[in-house]
Amino acid sequence: MNRLGPVLTLAAGAATAAVLGVLSTAPSAAPDAPGGPSEVALATSQAAPAPAEISKATGTPGAARTAETTGTAVPVPARADYAGRVRGDGGLIAVSVRGGRAVGYFCDGRSEAWLKGRVTGGTVALTGPGGASVTARLDGGKATGTLELGSREWRFTAPAVKKPSGLYRATAVVRGATVRAGWIYLPDGSRVGLTLVDGEPVDVAVPEPGENATVRGEQVGPEDVDEFIGEF
Structure with missing residues (x-):
């Protein structure tokens, strides 16, 4: 359609004016x-x-x-301790961060896994013997992630905790045997641990927070994360 100009020529005559009058009454684009x-x-x-x-x-x-x-980027504290329950397993898990370094421990009283790794961009990635691994996001005052042990996998949420809650380790030589124990304490009083003597589990009660364990009649004291994280 040609655009109609604003001025009509006189040569169009009355007939053209009539046509224009009809067109003006109809809707157009x-x-x-x-x-x-x-x-x-x-x-x-x-x-x-x-x-x-x-x-x-x-x-x-x-x-x-x-x-x-x-x-x-999620700000990650230079120093933090997390501990909580592993869903579907019943065991406990603890993750401790010191600078960019991190250490973790899982235990259900029958089996355990020690893990180590780094923190990058708010995410901690840990690995341990036997294909054990932990990947967790550190945000909102908790560590939320996944624990893998071989072909098994569980989710967990571990809130930030303050001492005496958290992770401890004990090492000693008792009567010529190498002793190593790991303990996790939660703020609600829950606790779990496993003691190995020359690599074999032995029946040793998990001590009260801050107290020693008795192994073959001798006292074995706990080590805080600060004392052993450099060994991982």
């Missing part, structure tokens, strides 16, 4: 919009990015944006 209003709306919706796309492209905060999508 806006100038330069061949497809009419519906096609204009469609073209506009296709050309304009959705709100989420605008936020992603420009960095403008949107309702769906989270710390994970923005890549915001």
Whole structure:
């Protein structure tokens, strides 16, 4: 359709004026919009990015944006201790962080796993003998992640704890035998541990927090994480 100009020539005559009067009473598309209003709306919706796309492209905060999508680094304390329960297993797990270094311990009273690793970007990754591993996110005052032991896997959440709760280790030589024990204490009074003598489990009661264990009639004292993390 040609655009109608604002001025009519006298040569058109009365007949042309009559035709123009009829056209003026009928709806028409806006100038330069061949497809009419519906096609204009469609073209506009296709050309304009959705709100989420605008936020992603420009960095403008949107309702769906989270710390994970923005890549915001989670601050990790230089020194922290976490301890909690392993879901579906009944055992306890402890993770301690000292600077960028981390150590972990799992125990259910019958089996155990010592693990070591590093903290990077708010995530701790630990490995141990026999294919044991722990991957956990340190955020919101807790460590949340996965424990793998061989083909088995469990989830856990371990809140931050203060001494005397947390992880302890004991090492000694008793009557020529090498003794090693690991103990985890929770704030609610729950505790678990395992004592090995020359690599074999022995029946030794988990002592009260801060107290010694009795192994073959001799006292074996606990070591705090600060005392042994450098050995891992």
